[in-house]
Amino acid sequence: MDIDNLLIIVTTISLFISLLLAFFLVTIKTKHKVSNLLFAVFLTLTAIDVSDPLFSLVSDGPSNMAMLRNSLAFLQLPVFYLYVLSVCYSDFRLQPKHLLHALPFLVVNLMVLPRFYMVDAASKIDFIMNRQTRVELQFTHILFHFQVILYCITVFMLLRKAKKLYLENYAGKSIQSYNWLFQIAVVLTVLYLITLFKNIFKFSDYPNISEYIKIAILLLQLFIVCWYLFKALYNPGLFQNVDSKLKLVADIISEEKNSGHFAENTKEDTKELSKLRHYMTAEKPFLNPSLTILEVSNAIQIPVRDLSVLINHTLGQHFYDFVNIYRIESAMQILKDPAKNKLTVLEILYEVGFNSKSSFNTAFKKHTGNTPTAYRKVL
Structure with missing residues (x-):
């Protein structure tokens, strides 16, 4: 079995488990509907992000759909941040102000609109082949790196405060919620740091190294998705959150x-x-x-x-x-x-x-x- 077929199999399994778990989260009867919905959206976005090997089978080259699929990565961490908020605080509600988290996604797509979305196939190929000199793509990767660092730090700060509030005001079992969230935050941080490392090589003189790291990420993603499934099935009623109005x-x-x-x-x-x-x-x-x-x-x-x-x-x-x-x-x-x-x-x-x-x-x-x-x- 060659490496391409292996990646297709791994991606298919990962995609199936992610979408199955997302479906389970949005259909199960629970009082944590918002949290489940946000995590289901996060799983779906992640599944779309890792579907590149399958997407390549039906795509002959650069396309608007492929560019849009890549830009969806800018929504993953914002949705995960909102998920953490919803788990930590019982009075969390989705509000119009939360749409501000989608700004990087919108900015990136607007930037590539003139020289990618609105041009013919040949121009799209030229745009991608010369990506090392394209200001739009360079800015996109810098923005993505900045977003990853900012959201990872913010999530850990949020968890630290929420855990303190819980310890100061509650004495139940739900301290496990914060342990689970901390674990998943650590795993995601490591995954995104590996992705940033991959992107550095993508714009260097050694793009092949970027492809090898990409393969490792796809394999790691499968294990992470299986871990999500294990946690969800083992502890479906894990979370009891605190009131955000509480003070330390x-x-x-x-x-x-x-x-x-x-x-x-x-x-x-x-x-x-x-x-x-x-x-x-x-x-x-x-x-x-x-x-x-x-x-x-x-x-x-x-x-x-x-x-x-x-x-x-x-x-x-x-x-x-x-x-x-x-x-x-x-x-x-x-x-x-x-x-x-x-x-x-x-x-x-x-x-x-x-x-x-x-x-x-x-x-x-x-x-x-x-x-x-x-x-x-x-x-």
């Missing part, structure tokens, strides 16, 4: 200091802390696997803003870790109880409010220095 505790404290209303270690803090700890031990709200700081705030009648500062700043803990300590203490009591020695670790973690074995083991070892199984053995 550091920002709240900064605002209060600027207004002169911030005071450290007041008697009121001690009183509220005692009230909070009594509620946690007496009512055991941590048994709720989806506990939020708002629910605790409503129960003990302390404003959520003050409660967030009390836990995340005064105690120096994220709300997520604060709640998990009570869960671990409860699990330790169960593990010590001879009457419950037949309970499995899985049964115990669900009983105390965890719903993930990995997060339970991580939190337990962080608090005790041992895994739950090892802790039970040394008792």
Whole structure:
């Protein structure tokens, strides 16, 4: 089997899986419709981008359709950025202002309009054959490089802030959402960096190297698409997002200091802390696997803003870790109880409010220095 046939097979499989997953995302019944739609669009754009080997079978040379297909790459990262926004923030809505993300795509197509879209086939061939001297194509590649760097940095900054907000206000399992998004952001960043590397050779004296890298990208793309499918099927209800109106505790404290209303270690803090700890031990709200700081705030009648500062700043803990300590203490009591020695670790973690074995083991070892199984053995 020669390399061209192999690429056609790989591209066909990748295209089929991408479109199948996109169809699954837009047809499945879920409350995350916007997120699913955006990810489906991203998968479709990616599938179109990697379809070059198949497209070459039905195209005799440069065409308007081929140029448009190439320019769709300028929509991939903007759509992925909007997808990340929709996953991170529960109040995200698609708005007309989001169309601004399509500006690079429009600019690129307008630039090549006079000397490519509006000319005959011979002129199109000449335009592509002399691409190293075409200002339009050089600008297109510079713009693409700039866009990749800008969006990758923006996505990581967004994830960093969203994860902090989640840890400060929630204590459920959905921290996995941000781990998944971080993983996919890292994978995409690596993929796009390889693509940028390929494009550098495309405009150099060694264009053949660009073709070899292109083959590697197509093979890597297939593995990435299969990974998407595995994640989607393994965890279809992964995401529970936060309200974008929430503020980081550091920002709240900064605002209060600027207004002169911030005071450290007041008697009121001690009183509220005692009230909070009594509620946690007496009512055991941590048994709720989806506990939020708002629910605790409503129960003990302390404003959520003050409660967030009390836990995340005064105690120096994220709300997520604060709640998990009570869960671990409860699990330790169960593990010590001879009457419950037949309970499995899985049964115990669900009983105390965890719903993930990995997060339970991580939190337990962080608090005790041992895994739950090892802790039970040394008792």
